[in-house]
Amino acid sequence: MTLAPPVVPSAPPAASSGGRSGSVTWMAWPALVAFVAFGVVPLIGVVLLSFTSWNRLSTDIPFTGLDSWRSVLSDPGLPHALWVTFLIMALSWLFQTPISLLLGVFIAAHKRYRSVLAVLFFVPLLLSQAAISITYKALLDPNFGLGAGLGFEFLQQDWLGDSTLALCVVVFVVSWQFIPFHTLIYQGGIRQIPTSMYEAAQIDGAGRIRQFFNITLPQLKYTIITSSTLMVVGSLTFFDLIWVLTAGGPGDATRALAVDMYQRGFKADLMGPASAIAVILVLVGLALALGLRRLGGRDASASQLEGV
Amino acid sequence: MKRRNFLTLSAGAAAGAALAACGSSGPSDGSTGDTASGEAGYWFLSGPPGEPIRQGAVDRFNKANSGGQIKVTTFQNDAYKDKLKTALGAGQAPSIIWGWGGGGLKSYVDNNQVDDLTDWFAQNPAVKDRLFPASFGPATINDKIYAMPCETVQPIVMFYNKEVFEKLKLTPPQTWGEVMSLVPKINAAGVAPFSLGGQSRWTNMMWLEFLFDRIGGPEVFQSVFDGEANAWNNPAAIQGLTEMQKLIQANGFVKGFSSITADSNADQALLYRGKAAMMLHGSWSYGIISAEGGSFIKDGKLGYMNFPTVEGGKGDPSNTVGNAGQFLSIYSKASDAQKETAKKFFTSLLDDTEQQGWIETGGVPIVKGSDAKLAASPDADFLKFIYNVSSSAKYFGQSWDQALSPTAAETLLDNIAKLFQMQVSPQQFADNMNQVIGK
Numbered sequence: 250m251t252l253a254p255p256v257v258p259s260a261p262p263a264a265s266s267g268g269r270s271g272s273v274t275w276m277a278w279p280a281l282v283a284f285v286a287f288g289v290v291p292l293i294g295v296v297l298l299s300f301t302s303w304n305r306l307s308t309d310i311p312f313t314g315l316d317s318w319r320s321v322l323s324d325p326g327l328p329h330a331l332w333v334t335f336l337i338m339a340l341s342w343l344f345q346t347p348i349s350l351l352l353g354v355f356i357a358a359h360k361r362y363r364s365v366l367a368v369l370f371f372v373p374l375l376l377s378q379a380a381i382s383i384t385y386k387a388l389l390d391p392n393f394g395l396g397a398g399l400g401f402e403f404l405q406q407d408w409l410g411d412s413t414l415a416l417c418v419v420v421f422v423v424s425w426q427f428i429p430f431h432t433l434i435y436q437g438g439i440r441q442i443p444t445s446m447y448e449a450a451q452i453d454g455a456g457r458i459r460q461f462f463n464i465t466l467p468q469l470k471y472t473i474i475t476s477s478t479l480m481v482v483g484s485l486t487f488f489d490l491i492w493v494l495t496a497g498g499p500g501d502a503t504r505a506l507a508v509d510m511y512q513r514g515f516k517a518d519l520m521g522p523a524s525a526i527a528v529i530l531v532l533v534g535l536a537l538a539l540g541l542r543r544l545g546g547r548d549a550s551a552s553q554l555e556g557v
Numbered sequence: 558m559k560r561r562n563f564l565t566l567s568a569g570a571a572a573g574a575a576l577a578a579c580g581s582s583g584p585s586d587g588s589t590g591d592t593a594s595g596e597a598g599y600w601f602l603s604g605p606p607g608e609p610i611r612q613g614a615v616d617r618f619n620k621a622n623s624g625g626q627i628k629v630t631t632f633q634n635d636a637y638k639d640k641l642k643t644a645l646g647a648g649q650a651p652s653i654i655w656g657w658g659g660g661g662l663k664s665y666v667d668n669n670q671v672d673d674l675t676d677w678f679a680q681n682p683a684v685k686d687r688l689f690p691a692s693f694g695p696a697t698i699n700d701k702i703y704a705m706p707c708e709t710v711q712p713i714v715m716f717y718n719k720e721v722f723e724k725l726k727l728t729p730p731q732t733w734g735e736v737m738s739l740v741p742k743i744n745a746a747g748v749a750p751f752s753l754g755g756q757s758r759w760t761n762m763m764w765l766e767f768l769f770d771r772i773g774g775p776e777v778f779q780s781v782f783d784g785e786a787n788a789w790n791n792p793a794a795i796q797g798l799t800e801m802q803k804l805i806q807a808n809g810f811v812k813g814f815s816s817i818t819a820d821s822n823a824d825q826a827l828l829y830r831g832k833a834a835m836m837l838h839g840s841w842s843y844g845i846i847s848a849e850g851g852s853f854i855k856d857g858k859l860g861y862m863n864f865p866t867v868e869g870g871k872g873d874p875s876n877t878v879g880n881a882g883q884f885l886s887i888y889s890k891a892s893d894a895q896k897e898t899a900k901k902f903f904t905s906l907l908d909d910t911e912q913q914g915w916i917e918t919g920g921v922p923i924v925k926g927s928d929a930k931l932a933a934s935p936d937a938d939f940l941k942f943i944y945n946v947s948s949s950a951k952y953f954g955q956s957w958d959q960a961l962s963p964t965a966a967e968t969l970l971d972n973i974a975k976l977f978q979m980q981v982s983p984q985q986f987a988d989n990m991n992q993v994i995g996k
Binding site: 303304305306307308386389390391392393407408409410412415495496498499500501502512513515516517518519 | 639642643645646647648664665668670755756811812813814815816817818823826827832962963964966967968971974975978980
């Protein structure tokens with residue numbers, strides 16, 4: 250890198266952004282309209298609902314100020330749900346990232362048998378979450394499941410009836426479904442790395458491990474940030490999977506924020522508090538996404554290929 | 558005023574989006590059919606065994622009446638509850654609302670969503686007098702009748718596997734003491750004493766309903782229902798909760814019960830496959846075992862009895878709990894012509910054909926004297942047992958989660974799940990529940 254020529258600042262962008270004649274801001278319109286209609290408007294509705302105490306039945310919605318917020322924030326269930334959400338987020342990130350990264354490296358190579366494997370790895374992503382959950386629930390059934398059927402002692406655990414095990418199962422099933430997706434992201438990222446770098450490293454005598462840690466990993470910085478953002482923010486919204494597998498149980502061992510929100514809103518008919526939790530979910534998600542962007546350095550669009 | 562309009566608008570938009578997201582499972586314009594001609598919308602639960610019988614009743618009514626017709630839309634159980642609430646909130650519910658009575662009905666009443674039928678029943682005593690009096694309990698809110706009881710009575714009873722008891726040379730328990738002494742003996746044989754679909758939570762609740770009643774009588778839960786402060790601190794309640802946890806700690810329930818759902822019917826399967834000796838469940842389990850359990854019933858292996866007594870308890874041993882019937886209400890925003898159609902439909906319900914239909918599914922229609930029809934059924938023994946339990950019960954308690962408001966019911970189910978996980982003590986359970994009394 251020290252031999253690289255001084256970086257020449259690129260020419261200032263032309264006045265007509267996009268480099269072609271005429272304004273292209275219209276290109277953002279279709280996405281913007283959809284986002285406002287299905288993202289911003291419902292969000293405003295939820296924020297407004299959180300200041301009411303609607304029971305889903307009455308046609309008028311009584312405005313009750315901060316009551317819903319007070320009841321949610323003073324409920325010991327909220328810190329518990331936040332903790333469960335955080336645990337699922339952290340554990341599934343820790344579990345998924347190394348595996349996806351290694352699998353990504355594996356299938357990035359242009360070899361036919363690896364392409365075949367890549368297709369197979371991809372299958373879990375094509376299945377619906379509900380179907381996956383129902384299948385796993387049946388497989389893990391303590392009396393009629395895999396353990397009882399095959400007679401393996403170590404499989405005969407109370408997988409979904411023990412607090413710790415149930416949480417681990419949730420993390421495992423989530424990872425099982427989403428590792429293929431992140432593998433795909435990493436595969437794409439790795440194929441972007443110029444082969445000249447590896448060739449140069451080989452000439453310098455770097456082994457495979459060294460190449461992985463000194464070239465692949467640093468070059469994948471933004472891919473890792475993208476993948477982590479998707480994992481972390483996505484894990485906030487895990488609902489269907491948890492709902493079908495454990496319904497938040499046993500007790501409240503797997504009651505993450507999204508499950509808590511659903512139970513309050515649609516089971517207990519407390520739309521105000523449920524909306525307050527929804528707002529908290531949005532804020533936590535935004536904060537996490539922003540935080541992860543910051544991790545990428547001040548200028549996230551800076552090039553990693555200077556001097557190549 | 559402005560703010561309220563906007564709130565209604567945004568809520569409507571959210572509900573609309575939710576409905577759209579639910580896909581094509583039916584029109585959302587329940588009652589907005591042809592209001593002038595009195596075409597009345599009617600939503601009910603899909604799936605066997607009830608759907609064809611409900612549909613049959615509608616078809617016969619529509620054939621016999623050239624005027625106002627009934628238009629049917631069916632839903633699955635959980636989807637129905639959500640969709641109905643959304644439709645009520647949006648002012649688009651069907652003219653005829655199928656439900657479970659009790660706390661759910663009360664929340665409709667509190668929001669003026671359903672009509673008071675007290676006067677109509679007074680004018681049509683014949684409609685009222687032919688039904689079980691107990692079936693009007695959950696239909697009555699503040700001494701007024703808001704729903705027409707229909708369909709079948711479903712008490713909770715104790716099922717047992719005769720084969721298991723014969724093999725172990727044991728007799729089914731008559732008292733709570735016998736239950737507790739049987740548990741280690743059955744466990745020792747490698748069989749679970751009781752099957753339980755604990756993840757569904759209301760399955761656990763049935764145990765508490767009986768224990769409370771047997772120990773302290775119906776008054777214990779009645780005082781909760783009436784909203785008395787600290788009603789859960791009643792010594793009978795604490796004793797019931799304590800006995801419950803003793804049974805759980807003695808491994809009274811099948812291993813992994815807290816991850817078994819009732820919807821999967823795995824709890825019935827445990828019983829008829831001989832992996833569990835007993836099961837406390839709704840009378841509808843008979844139909845499930847009959848359909849899925851092979852020749853289990855035909856071979857005479859299924860036993861059933863009322864819940865055991867508790868030594869020194871105040872409750873009458875004939876008392877039972879469960880569903881005293883299903884309930885039809887009339888949507889208050891339906892047109893007059895639609896309401897007329899609905900009432901005419903009500904008088905046509907539970908005719909001989911419909912009664913026969915329910916009996917064939919193993920259900921007892923809530924019509925007085927329907928026991929005369931039971932004898933011809935291949936399931937006559939069980940049906941007569943259910944008829945006797947239902948008609949001779951001194952007190953027919955309503956399922957707690959149906960009796961309470963949805964808000965209190967959710968807190969109750971949540972705490973029951975924790976009680977069964979030993980996450981809360983009986984006193985903590987009572988403290989948590991006392992906070993939502995009257996809510």
